[in-house]
Amino acid sequence: MESLCSVLLPTTVKFSYPNLTSTATVASFSIKNVASGQRRAAATVKSSENPAKTISPAQPANPVSSSKSTSTAASLPPKKVxxxxxxxxxxxxxxxxxxxxxxxxxxxxxxxxxxQLQIEASCGTKLVADTSIxxxxxxxxxxxALPGGMPGSVRLxxxxVLQKITRQQAEARRLYGAICAAPAVTLLPWGLLRRKQTTCxxxxxxxxxxxxAVKxxxxxxxxxxxxxxxxxxFVFALCLVEQLFGESVAKEIGELLLVGPADDESRKEEFNKVEWSFDHIPRILIPVANGSEEIEVVTIVDILRRAKVDITVASVEKSVQILASQGxxxxxxxxxxxxxxxxxxxxxxxGGNGGAERLSKSRILKSLLKEQELAGRIYGAVCSSSGILLKQGLLKGKKATAHPSIASKPTDELVNNTKVVIDGNLITSRGLATVAEFALAIVSKLYGHARARSVAEGLVYEYPKT
Incomplete structure (x- = not known):
């Protein structure tokens, strides 16, 4: 039997791109060039609540298209968002x-x-903006593109100033979008939903x-x-990418994010099952560094705080502010x-390659992880950070999964085609678009399936009834 040491090595991975999906629907996007040189965007969505909706509006001309040469695309100014x-x-x-x-x-x-530039988001994450509106x-x-959340949508x-910018955007027929509470709470009072089919x-x-209104x-x-x-x-952001850059770019990004059909792989597998139960509110540490993958950090923190877990985010840098992998x-x-x-x-x-490398250099963190294992307490990793556990011998004899980019070949210990793998007190996930499933698996282990399902419903995330 090959060990995980032989498979958790950097390698080039070629993805077979799946259909773009959200976690609650199967969605397909198609944006085609038309004779006028403009683009036609169509979003077809299957929902248990409503039949598929397809809208085919004209979009701004001269998009970055995969059919253009690399030199031509490179000469165009970047899309500004x-x-x-x-x-x-x-x-x-x-x-x-x-x-x-x-x-x-x-x-x-x-x-x-x-x-001020620093804000506290709806579930307690502190973010720093690039500039003032x-x-x-x-x-x-x-x-x-307007994110939702409350009272964030009210603040927007x-x-x-933002109202003026967004009104001008709509009047000039340039792209704008909103998610969650923002369509109803922000755009509707501004009069920017008139005669437009909308969801929220x-x-x-x-x-x-x-x-x-469309469900x-x-x-x-x-x-x-x-x-x-x-x-x-994820599907919202990829739809925006397709409208800005074209279908091929959206597909490429979807592959990198590990976005795939809901039935493409199992949600989780568990081995050597043990109970995760406490007589107190569970306390969880999430160490971060420059280069940590922000989707993974924020999603884990957001979901676990919704479940009323006590979360501490700790920087291994000299400052509490870190610059994540995508800025x-x-x-x-x-x-x-x-x-x-x-x-x-x-x-x-x-995870995040740069962040994982910096986490692996923290002597304090390595000491904490070793103590965690010796005490029989729970530990886990997503994406490339499985490599940190590997180097410390914390995957020995354990089933695990990792991001495809660091898994070189199949082994009995590495579980493929599974978003989350639990083995006793170890939990791992592939990362990025699978990290919501990872966080909900933790909620389920700590509080039971009903709590995890309740949290998932608030996220509008499809989760099994049983």
Whole structure:
């Protein structure tokens, strides 16, 4: 039997791209060039609540197309995107949009609608914007994309500068979009949903005009794209990528994110089952570093805090502020040296190649992980951070999974085609688009399936009934 040491090695992976999907629907996107040189965007969505919706509006001309030569595409200016944030913005939605759009090559500006750049998001994550919204008032954007969350959507709604920017965007027939509460709470009062089929989070659905409300996970209506919540944000962001850059780019990014059909792989497999039960609120440590993958950090923190778990985000850097892999600025709760004074029921390592490398160099973290194993407490990793556990001998005799880019060949110990693998007190996941399943698996182990399903419903994330 080959050990994990022989398979968790860097390798080039060629993906077979699956259909773009959200976690709650199967969605297919097709944007074709038409004779006028413009683009036609169609979003077809299957939903258990509503039949598929297909809207085919004209889009701005001269998109970056895969049919163009590399030199021609390189000569075009980058697509410019505005993502505004405020107190109470839903962190998963903001971060997933920014991460995905930057991977596609967009110049994404994260702008605060508050007097300061640092904001605390809806589930407690502290984010730092790139600039103030006031500095964006005279700029032209190819896309303005509003994250949801409460009271974040209200803070966006009450920002006059943002309202002016978004109104001008709509009047100029340039792309704009909103997710979760933002369509109903922000765009509707601004009058930007008129005569447009729209969707939003189920909790705000009754606020939408009845005739134009659509119960689908994503809806394209002219230059407006709307979606339902954190659990549909990957497909929302990929739809925006396709409208900006074309189908081939969206497919490529979807492969990198590990977005695939719900039935393409199993949700989780568990070996050597043990109970994870405590007589207190579980305490979880999430160490972060420059280069950590922001989708993974924020998704784990967001979902576990929704489940009322006590989360500590600790920086292994000299500062509590870290710069994540796609440029998102995150403020940790404390430094690792301070965090190490406490004991944790579970330690989770986020991925990101640069971040994993820096985490692996932290002597304090390595000591904590060793103590965690010796004490029989729970530990886990997602994406490339499985390599950290491997180097410390913490995967010995364990079943695990990892990001495809670091798994070179099959082995009995490495479980493929599974989003999450649990072996006793170890939990691992492939990363990125599988990390919501990872966090919900932790919730299920700590509190039971019913709690995990309740959290998933709030995310608009499809989760099994039993």
């Amino acid at each position: 505005l993502v505004p944030i405020g107190f109470g913005t839903e962190e998963m939605e903001a971060v997933i949009m920014v991460d995905v759009l930057r991977r596609a090559g967009a110049d994404v500006i994260v702008a605060s609608v508050e007097p 006031s500095s964006c008032s005279d700029q032209i954007f190819d896309l303005v 709604r009450d920002c006059e 989070h189920p909790a705000f659905f009754d606020k939408l005009p009845t005739f134009w 689908s996970n994503i809806q394209v209506s002219g230059v407006l794209t709307t979606s339902r919540g954190p659990g549909t944000c 998102t600025k995150i403020i940790a709760d404390k430094l690792i040296g301070v965090a190490a004074k406490s004991t944790y029921d579970l330690i989770i390592l986020p």
